[in-house]
Amino acid sequence: MKNTIATTMNELRTDHRNMVMLLNLLDAETVRLADSDEPDYELIYDVMTYLAEYPDAVHHPKEDLIYRHIKSKRPDIDDSLRHIEADHEALSQASNEIRRDIDAINAEGLVDRQALAVALRQYSKDLRKHMYWEERDLLELADSMDDDEEWATVLMKYDLAHDPLFGSQVERRFQKLFNNIQWHTVWSGQHNFV
Numbered sequence: 001m002k003n004t005i006a007t008t009m010n011e012l013r014t015d016h017r018n019m020v021m022l023l024n025l026l027d028a029e030t031v032r033l034a035d036s037d038e039p040d041y042e043l044i045y046d047v048m049t050y051l052a053e054y055p056d057a058v059h060h061p062k063e064d065l066i067y068r069h070i071k072s073k074r075p076d077i078d079d080s081l082r083h084i085e086a087d088h089e090a091l092s093q094a095s096n097e098i099r100r101d102i103d104a105i106n107a108e109g110l111v112d113r114q115a116l117a118v119a120l121r122q123y124s125k126d127l128r129k130h131m132y133w134e135e136r137d138l139l140e141l142a143d144s145m146d147d148d149e150e151w152a153t154v155l156m157k158y159d160l161a162h163d164p165l166f167g168s169q170v171e172r173r174f175q176k177l178f179n180n181i182q183w184h185t186v187w188s189g190q191h192n193f194v
Helices: 004-034 039-052 057-073 075-081 083-106 115-141 149-156 171-187
Strands: none
Touching: 004 039, 004 057, 004 115, 004 171, 039 057, 039 083, 039 171, 057 075, 057 083, 057 115, 057 149, 057 171, 075 115, 083 115
16 A cells, blocks of 8 residues: 555554553553552553554654655755654653663662652653644644655555554553553543643
8 A cells, every 4th residue: 555645644643642542541650659659560661662662663763754854855944843853762762761660670679769750750741742743843744745756655664564552453462551541541531742
């Protein structure tokens, strides 16, 4: 199937909505952690694993390609979009640091839980802000560009990318996370970026 810019923009927006659901779960566990309750560390780890494996491996590189393509067509707007790749790298690093802390906790290592709560809050805040900016600036700009063969070439690499959590088949390792998302979404009704 040929991937058009409209299809890709729709996929990216769907990914953003899905990530918001995960951030809502993460925020609930962060509150428990900050209040000295025992959070579901497995859930936190699963959320952070998904955010490292799919968005960092597929979603963000797709946006980076779109950014580079836009920059090649419209060099005059480079300044307003320049930070996208650095943001993606910073989010990836933060995600990996949080997963290392959760690994340490699971191995009964010493981790400052309040510092972890601060890191989780900051990660959620940063990712929400980043997605809001992308929706408002990057994706709007991409929407305004015409489909052409170059877009198809740029996007072809991601036509077959499978989402292990929100795709047509949930991978077994993410089944518990998927069930938590369904429960949380039904009871909270939260789907906002900010």
